[in-house]
Amino acid sequence: MRHSRAIALIAAAAALPSPLRAADFQVTSSTQILGYSDFLSPAEPNQGSVAQYLRLNVVGLDDKNRYNIYGYGRVVGQFTGQILPDGDAYGRLYYLYLDARDVIPDHFDLKLGRTYVPQSAITSTVDGGYVNARNLGLRGLGLTAFGGHKVTYDNLAEVGNADDLAAGGSVYVDLVRRTHLEASYARKWIGGDYAQDFASLDVNTVPFAFLGLTGRAKYDLGESRWAELLAGVSLTPFDPLEIPLVIKGEVIVERPSFDQFSFYRYFGVARYQEFGGALEYEVLEGLRLNARYAYENFAGANDDVDQHANVIEAGASFRRVRNLVVNASFLNRNGFGARLSGLRLNAAYALGKLGLLAGIDYDDFRRDLARTDTSKRYWAGANYEINKNFTVSVHGEDDISYLFTHTLQGVAALVFHL
Amino acid sequence: MSSRGRQLWMPGALAIALCALAAAAIDHQAFKETPLSDCASCHRTSGVTENHGPRFGQEHRLLAQKAGNNCGACHQQSYCDDCHRGGSVGDIQKGLSRRGEPMPHPSTYVSFHAIDARSDPRSCKRCHESQNFCSDCHEKEIQQNRQGMDIRPHAPTFIAPGVPDPNWVSFHSADAKRNLQTCQGCHPQKTDCSNFQCHPGLGGR
Numbered sequence: 001m002r003h004s005r006a007i008a009l010i011a012a013a014a015a016l017p018s019p020l021r022a023a024d025f026q027v028t029s030s031t032q033i034l035g036y037s038d039f040l041s042p043a044e045p046n047q048g049s050v051a052q053y054l055r056l057n058v059v060g061l062d063d064k065n066r067y068n069i070y071g072y073g074r075v076v077g078q079f080t081g082q083i084l085p086d087g088d089a090y091g092r093l094y095y096l097y098l099d100a101r102d103v104i105p106d107h108f109d110l111k112l113g114r115t116y117v118p119q120s121a122i123t124s125t126v127d128g129g130y131v132n133a134r135n136l137g138l139r140g141l142g143l144t145a146f147g148g149h150k151v152t153y154d155n156l157a158e159v160g161n162a163d164d165l166a167a168g169g170s171v172y173v174d175l176v177r178r179t180h181l182e183a184s185y186a187r188k189w190i191g192g193d194y195a196q197d198f199a200s201l202d203v204n205t206v207p208f209a210f211l212g213l214t215g216r217a218k219y220d221l222g223e224s225r226w227a228e229l230l231a232g233v234s235l236t237p238f239d240p241l242e243i244p245l246v247i248k249g250e251v252i253v254e255r256p257s258f259d260q261f262s263f264y265r266y267f268g269v270a271r272y273q274e275f276g277g278a279l280e281y282e283v284l285e286g287l288r289l290n291a292r293y294a295y296e297n298f299a300g301a302n303d304d305v306d307q308h309a310n311v312i313e314a315g316a317s318f319r320r321v322r323n324l325v326v327n328a329s330f331l332n333r334n335g336f337g338a339r340l341s342g343l344r345l346n347a348a349y350a351l352g353k354l355g356l357l358a359g360i361d362y363d364d365f366r367r368d369l370a371r372t373d374t375s376k377r378y379w380a381g382a383n384y385e386i387n388k389n390f391t392v393s394v395h396g397e398d399d400i401s402y403l404f405t406h407t408l409q410g411v412a413a414l415v416f417h418l
Numbered sequence: 419m420s421s422r423g424r425q426l427w428m429p430g431a432l433a434i435a436l437c438a439l440a441a442a443a444i445d446h447q448a449f450k451e452t453p454l455s456d457c458a459s460c461h462r463t464s465g466v467t468e469n470h471g472p473r474f475g476q477e478h479r480l481l482a483q484k485a486g487n488n489c490g491a492c493h494q495q496s497y498c499d500d501c502h503r504g505g506s507v508g509d510i511q512k513g514l515s516r517r518g519e520p521m522p523h524p525s526t527y528v529s530f531h532a533i534d535a536r537s538d539p540r541s542c543k544r545c546h547e548s549q550n551f552c553s554d555c556h557e558k559e560i561q562q563n564r565q566g567m568d569i570r571p572h573a574p575t576f577i578a579p580g581v582p583d584p585n586w587v588s589f590h591s592a593d594a595k596r597n598l599q600t601c602q603g604c605h606p607q608k609t610d611c612s613n614f615q616c617h618p619g620l621g622g623r
Contacts, residue, residue, distance in 0.1 A: 028507055055494070095495050155554065340530055361526065367530065399525045411520075
């Protein structure tokens with residue numbers, strides 16, 4: 001079934017743009033050998049796989065570059081270990097679609113095939129279509145619509161039913177300068193049965209040069225309650241003084257609802273609230289600092305239990321030395337259910353055709369219902385451009401956690417660009 | 419990294435010049451090769467704050483979900499899939515899951531993933547859509563009698579034979595009202611309820 005669907009997609013994409021000319025083929029292939037550890041296979045934790053990724057862009061199908069085809073997929077097979085059945089290879093088609101821009105000039109865009117549709121009401125990968133009708137009578141007034149088979153990925157392959165569907169659309173207005181207003185609606189069916197539908201109203205605007213505002217109100221029609229309310233502000237008050245400081249604030253309330261098959265039906269989460277503030281500051285060219293505080297509030301099944309956590313984050317990015325980038329970040333979360341302190345440190349250095357990378361992840365945590373422990377990850381990698389078409393990349397790491405004293409994992413890849 | 423590393427030090431004047439040429443342009447195709455560090459030089463005078471800050475990974479969804487967004491001017495769709503859907507054509511320097519899947523989390527994330535899952539309940543679902551993603555590990559661990567792996571125990575408790583604990587009744591009632599579809603994920607038939615003494619009047623299948 002899945003094979004026939006893929007063939008149909010390819011055939012549809014190939015058949016549509018009839019005025020074929022000498023199109024440009026852009027190919028990226030990555031052949032990877034992976035070694036990793038499976039803590040759920042204690043008898044044989046060391047596993048090995050080979051993965052083949054292929055990204056293909058066929059651009060310029062017509063002389064105005066309005067019609068392009070984009071595809072991306074992979075095949076994975078395991079040569080040692082127990083996760084995949086012997087001899088089986090698993091494929092995943094991420095996308096394969098015809099992208100038609102300005103089918104009606106300045107008015108109509110179309111995507112046809114398997115594509116990712118990021119929309120406020122429901123975001124989904126669909127085997128179907130997406131249209132964007134722009135400047136409908138008024139410049140800045142538009143409509144979008146999408147629909148098709150809903151694609152669900154699970155681990156290495158696709159899951160779901162042939163009659164899992166998603167469809168929706170939106171009306172948007174860009175009539176006021178630097179202001180976008182969009183109302184969207186989408187519905188999802190699982191196994192042919194209604195699963196969820198949402199309506200969302202989104203706005204973002206920059207009324208003044210120093211002020212940006214964002215808002216979202218998303219309503220869950222199936223549950224008859226608000227699913228998400230969000231208000232955000234971004235300030236750059238000192239720009240006239242050439243002080244590069246960005247101040248951000250955000251308030252969000254979420255009430256997750258989960259359909260019959262979704263991930264979170266296991267969790268007893270009734271309401272989540274977050275009040276956050278952040279600062280970003282460029283101390284001098286090539287040195288940026290950032291910090292964030294968030295107050296998280298949770299409600300369980302009874303919806304009236306006050307449980308909270310405080311989150312503090314800080315980070316720095318250093319680019320003062322030519323070809324060297326160093327990033328560091330720290331997170332501390334303390335409160336409901338757990339305490340977590342995490343440190344991330346990574347660096348990249350380019351030396352001609354050779355790129356070197358390395359990093360450390362360190363996490364110290366206490367989970368009230370489980371354990372108090374630390375986990376550490378030390379990693380290093382390198383890329384080397386053999387020529388303009390071929391690059392080799394390697395990545396290795398040592399993981400230390402309660403699962404393994406030391407675990408060596410790694411990937412080696414040969415990347416081909418055309 | 420090598421090519422990206424060289425891009426980092428392209429002269430900022432180039433970005434400024436392109437900005438001036440583009441004036442109020444929305445299409446960022448011309449800036450595709452411009453390093454992020456040079457964006458500020460244009461945006462600080464354009465009246466639109468640059469948005470690819472250090473937390474853009476957490477913040478980008480609102481922009482990405484706008485109709486007519488211009489993400490595609492610089493990014494192919496694979497750029498999304500390499501984080502959201504376990505792709506790896508662009509970068510192999512990521513963590514690996516126990517199945518060898520590339521992921522944006524550190525490889526040791528399994529140790530403390532439950533903390534993040536609690537912190538922002540919807541964030542996991544943006545990438546992990548299927549319930550099998552949880553049960554694939556958790557059910558194996560439950561079979562091995564590891565404590566704390568049954569995410570949310572909810573079997574009835576009784577204070578006397580045939581008399582359910584009022585606290586459990588309250589919890590069960592609120593949960594069912596909150597999201598009956600959640601219950602139906604494991605208990606799809608009406609008889610799952612009516613066969614018990616509690617709801618004899620439900621009838622049906």
